[in-house]
Amino acid sequence: xxxxxxxxxxxxxxxxxxEANEPVFHHRxxxxxxxxxxxxxxxxxxxxxxxxxxxxxxxxAEYLRMSYYEKWFTxxxxxxxxxxxxxxxxxxxxxxxxxxxxxxxPLTAExxxxxxxxxxxxxxxxxxxxxxxxxxxxxxxxxxxxxxxxLPRYARNHVGIVQHDHGAHVFPxxxxxxxxxxxxHLYSVRFEARELWGDEASSQDAIYIDLWESYLDRx
Amino acid sequence: xxxxxxxxxxxDVPSDLTLRVKALESLxxxxxxxxxxxxxxxxxxxxxxxxxxxxxxxxxxxxSDPAYKTRLLQDAxxxxxxxxxMGRQGEHMVALENTPRIHNLVVCTLCSCYPIPVLGLPPVxxxxxxxxxRAVREPRVVLREFGVTLPEDVEVRVWDSTAEVRYLxxxxxxxxxxxxxxxxxxxxxxxxxxxxxxxxxxxxAGGKR
Numbered sequence: 001x002x003x004x005x006x007x008x009x010x011x012x013x014x015x016x017x018x019e020a021n022e023p024v025f026h027h028r029x030x031x032x033x034x035x036x037x038x039x040x041x042x043x044x045x046x047x048x049x050x051x052x053x054x055x056x057x058x059x060x061a062e063y064l065r066m067s068y069y070e071k072w073f074t075x076x077x078x079x080x081x082x083x084x085x086x087x088x089x090x091x092x093x094x095x096x097x098x099x100x101x102x103x104x105x106p107l108t109a110e111x112x113x114x115x116x117x118x119x120x121x122x123x124x125x126x127x128x129x130x131x132x133x134x135x136x137x138x139x140x141x142x143x144x145x146x147x148x149x150x151l152p153r154y155a156r157n158h159v160g161i162v163q164h165d166h167g168a169h170v171f172p173x174x175x176x177x178x179x180x181x182x183x184x185h186l187y188s189v190r191f192e193a194r195e196l197w198g199d200e201a202s203s204q205d206a207i208y209i210d211l212w213e214s215y216l217d218r219x
Numbered sequence: 220x221x222x223x224x225x226x227x228x229x230x231d232v233p234s235d236l237t238l239r240v241k242a243l244e245s246l247x248x249x250x251x252x253x254x255x256x257x258x259x260x261x262x263x264x265x266x267x268x269x270x271x272x273x274x275x276x277x278x279x280x281x282x283s284d285p286a287y288k289t290r291l292l293q294d295a296x297x298x299x300x301x302x303x304x305m306g307r308q309g310e311h312m313v314a315l316e317n318t319p320r321i322h323n324l325v326v327c328t329l330c331s332c333y334p335i336p337v338l339g340l341p342p343v344x345x346x347x348x349x350x351x352x353r354a355v356r357e358p359r360v361v362l363r364e365f366g367v368t369l370p371e372d373v374e375v376r377v378w379d380s381t382a383e384v385r386y387l388x389x390x391x392x393x394x395x396x397x398x399x400x401x402x403x404x405x406x407x408x409x410x411x412x413x414x415x416x417x418x419x420x421x422x423x424a425g426g427k428r
Contacts, residue, residue: 008328008379010352016364018344018411024266026343029240034340035261036244039253048383052330068331068346073240085252094242096250103251112260116269117306117336122383150381152328154355166311166384186382193375197356205375207355210382 001146002153004060009154009197030069037076038115042106045083049176053148054079122170124183131213132187136162139219140189140211148176151215155207159219160191163208171212185213270339271410273304274387277337278413279405281314282392292316295387299337309336311384315376317415322373323388324362324415326354327380334385338413345414355379365416388413393421 007013025031037051054075055063063071080086090097107115132138142157143149150172168183175181189211193201247253277299281288291298295312299305312334315323327333331346344350353361358375362368369375378386390412396404399422411417 006329007348007352008326008355010348013347013349013352016344016347016349016353016361018342018365022342024270024340025262027234027237029234029237031262031266032240032244032258034265035258036240036247036253038261039257040247043252055330064348068343070236073236073243077239077243086246086250090246090250091243094246096246100250102249105251105254105257107257108254109256109260112257112264115307116261116264119305119310120307121310123311150329152379152381154328155379166382169382172382186384188384201356202359202371202375204372205358205377207377207379209379210384212382 001056001148002144003056004063005056006153008152025069027069029073033069033073033076037072039105039107040076040080040085042111042115043085044106045085046079047175049148049170049172050178051075051079052172053176056148123166124168124170124181126168126183128168128183128185130165130185132162132165132185132216134162134164137219138162138187138189138216140215141217143215145173147173149173149215151211152209154196155191155209155211158191158195160189160195160209162187163190164188166210169212171214173212173214187211187213187216189216265340269306269335271337271413272405273302273339274334274337274410274413275405275408276302276401277304277314277387278389278408279401281389282396282404283401288389291389299387304336306336308332308383309334309385311382312337312387313384314387314389315378315415316389317391319391320372320374321376322362322369322415323376323378323386324354324358325378325380325386325388326351328352328355329379329381332380332383332385334387337387338410342410362416365411367416367418388415390417390419393419395421395423 055071058071058074081088139159140156143151166186169186171182171184189209191207193205194203196207248255281291291314295314299312317323328351331341333341355377358377407419409417412419
């Protein structure tokens, strides 16, 4: 979707403001929000791409106003209702609906180490032939899907050179909508800075973007 | 980004979000959907068990051990796992070597993807609109704001983390560090130097972010 989350190249946001000695979390609610999202993930109702897309769906003015974890909390509150973990009435009343039996959490304290230090690769062992190889010139397609995509707007309809084939990775554009993983070859593609930003950019510089095969065409 | 995280500084009443998150957590606990002890353990892990210190050890070892550096540049996921660092958001690691000719800078323009097992959770500025919007379009201006001015003939490579591949910058080893132990070297390495918004200063110059 052409949302405000896709902000590469936009003007007007001001300077980057690093904070000295920044804490991991600024508020307890931020830490709890992160932990709740991680823990609820073990109900296996959603995947990482779905979660990202829910945050993208926050209306633009709200998205820009909210802090990072406010976006997380807002998206979370919506998705647990949408996916049937809680009802809207329960969120409003703060209490479980009368007569509901208590579930058993899939993630306990003992499982947390594995939840964070375990790995869940996004590569899939499928035999799909690669359409491109390192050194190939490619043009990104001029795609504007209404749903989730990882092809940034600033990189659409531009020519770059394939640097590396990462192998077949889960395709976020379908996975985010529970339409299957449809693994595709993922390529690291190099774009000259001037190809993307014009002559104001340095002739020395380049942008490297990881792009799925169906985002690409021959130039 | 002051407006981002200071809504409730200096107030005696708990903020709206404090109350809303607390209310949601107690509902989820009552329904048996989350275990509060698991939430405590997750927070403790992010606050105390993961952080840029992990990445500094990877960098120091690469500076000290040429064979390790070769492995790191060839298969960063495996080389980083040799030191015991792995986990969510580190499944597909790539190490980017800074040289006198090439400077690498990492961003995620679409959200805030970050190599958590080696750097911990990202700082607010990395997740902010200014950094996400500008790093790809004017990396040299952004770098100057971080105090890094690169000669014109250095090639700046910006890496936009659009997939599940996560990038760790291997900064240049500063002069004046010959004979230092891995531990001493690791203490010189900053988080920002592993994102690409900083350089590693020589020991006497100091300055760590």
